[in-house]
Amino acid sequence: MLVLYASGTGTAEELALYMVDKLRRCTPTVEVRLKQFGQASLADLENEVIIVICSTTGDGQLPENAQPTWNQLLRKSLTPFMQNSQFYSFGLGSTAYAKYNYAIQKIFARFVKLGAQPAINAFLSDENSAESYDDFERWSDLVLESLDIKCTNTAQLPPLYPVKMIDAENHNGAKFAQEPMLVCKNNRISAPDHFQDVRQIIFQETEPNGDAFNSIDPGDCVSIHPKNDPKQVEALLISQKWESLADRIVEVDGIVPAGGWVTPLTLRNLITWHLDLNSPPLRTFFTVAQHFCTNPDHAERMQQLSVDSDDRYAYISRVKRSVIEVLLEFDLDIKIEHLLDLFKLITPRKYSISGLYSDGSSQSLEITIAVVKYSTFLKRLRRGLCTHYLQSLPIDAPVYLTITKSKLDLARCATRKCFFVATGTGIAPIKLLLTQLKFEVQPTLFYGTRYDNKDYLYGKELESKAEVVSAFSRQGGGYVQQKIAAYMQSSAYNLEDCIVFVCGSAGAMPRAVKEAFASTGANIARMEKMKTYIEDTW
Structure with missing residues (x-):
């Protein structure tokens, strides 16, 4: 059984993880695989039960992380190779757009064209609605009913992507495979008394006369990999008594994030660069975390939050609680091997390029960002992960980024x-x-x-x-x-x-x-x- 997701903001990924959790509990003898839509091969789609969860982005398009496989599926030379496959489809869109949920409808039509059999009709949900999770619950129940299976297992499952501790330690700094750019300008360009801090940030090549920017065209974007606030990282390490383990090497099985893993991949670097501490907790967070509660009352509360969508919405969404805040509010003794069952991975943030410059010996690239900062009605300060990271960067700080090409003619x-x-x-x-x-x-x-x-x-x-x-x-x-x-x-x-x-x-x-x-x-x-x-x- 194959669960595919295509996600722009992370909601489709969250629902896919929840669906996988349900299926692993219901069908312990059946292999349940989870993949980004764009990472699935055509062979993956043959002779399979496929569950697709997809959001719509832009002008009715599939998210970027769906494009590699989607482009293959659109080849005119393809014959109906999915005749022995059955599929279920759930779409997330916004009624604010004219092309509401076009992406999942495109997938539905193409799968049928290629011979796959829809077990039930595509389900369309408004992800901006408070009822979107209820929609998904109803749809997932229909899927399980169609598959003639029931969920009764509430025990802790083995980790989906196990994190393994290695004896070796490494105290060196962190880096990615690509060369970083260096900050050469980071100025506020909105008025000091304006409600919003808008910044002009310029990055320069690390090597003079490099060719990193030679292929950039107007309309292109940069994807920037942010990192968590060191204070939050330290709070997590202390709460779990992991200070002595922080610089131990870890290995992760079954998944590679966009941009690859930072090296050396120590526990501290994994938390700093890859675990999204500031996003709202996934539903599966409560399903998994309840098994790590050392306080029975906390375990009961976690269990309630895992099943009651109205309670969960009031507890998380209405007050904008982050996963690190929730974690620190409960008495937990987390097993390191389950870290990726609790946290989403940080996804690079995309920004339009607003300027390109050259002084003859080096080239530089400019972005313009509005710093996300606000207070909830409980007077808790909230900051955007990437804009806060960028705002705080000093001159000559290294930044890891990649270029995304535009489709403008x-x-x-x-x-x-x-x-x-x-x-x-x-x-x-x-x-x-x-x-x-x-x-x-x-x-x-x-x-x-x-x-x-x-x-x-x-x-x-x-x-x-x-x-x-x-x-x-x-x-x-x-x-x-x-x-x-x-x-x-x-x-x-x-x-x-x-x-x-x-x-x-x-x-x-x-x-x-x-x-x-x-x-x-x-x-x-x-x-x-x-x-x-x-x-x-x-």
Whole structure:
């Protein structure tokens, strides 16, 4: 039995882990395998019972970690090789997007085309709803009923990805396989009295005249691998009395994270670089952790949280509790071999490149980030893992990053009239496009910020690169969609002959912007299909 997940934010992965836990308890004699969708081979999909859990990203697309296998499945030369396979499918999407749950529907249709038999219809759930976990519970019960199995085993299971302690110690620093970049600039560029700390961070090659940046194009992104706050790492080590074990080498079976393991892989480095201490605890955290409680009352509470979704939602989501906070609130004696059953792995965070520079002897790369920092209603401070890590980096600090290529058609951008729309740090990829491309027709930038003197990021610089139509919402300037509607009424351009690129926060803004452009009579759906109307929102 094969459980596949494709996840953008981690929710689909969490549900997949929970499903695997259920199946391992229900079918102890059957091998249950867990894989990222994109790591499955075509041979994995033959003669198999397949359970697929997939979220939808961007404009109705499959997540990036599904693409390698998905691209293989789309080959026209494929014959119906899945005729002896049966599958179940659960989709996570957001009703804030027009293409709600398109990804799982694409997978469903393609599996059927390749001969696989759907045991039940695809189940579509809104991951932004408080009921999404209840939806999954109902669906998973239908799956078990279809498979004619029942879950009765509540005992502790062997670890899914065992962590093994080795006798050897290593006190050297940590590093990844790729060469790091060095921080050469880390400045706040929003006003000191602005509510949000927005930073311009520039990374430089470690070797002069290197070629690390030679293949970068406008629209490309960097994936940055953050690490946990040393204070949190130390708190975990102390709580579990692992101080004497912290520099012992460990081995992990069955999984390799994106970017590979840090070396040397000591217990301290595993926790620092790979275990996500700041994410909310998975449902499986409580299923596993209850067996490590030294206090019977705590074990009972853990068991309740593992089965009661309403209680779990109130305890975790409503107050934004992190997994490290939950762990420190209970009396636990954790077995090291089960660490990866309790914690998710840290996934690299992706940021648009906003600048490329060269001084003749070295090259540098710029990103623009908004530091995530807020307080819960219990007055607990919350920080974004990666933005807090980046904010604290001193000059010359090493940072591990990889480049992700864009799917933008730069040739079309350069030759057609382009309308760019940005709010907040959505200006980052557009800044690089405007400063790096030579446009045959002057582009127009609709740029929405709160104030002209607090968060008008790079605005003055870009006024020489494009026609800038600004919207300062807290100064009576309205919103970008209003500026677009007014501008397009007097525009002589046929929008369907142009390129539209929208960047910023997901939700209300991209919907309103799309409506404003649609008011011109343009067929936006056709433009999306032709990839001339593009959204990059988060």
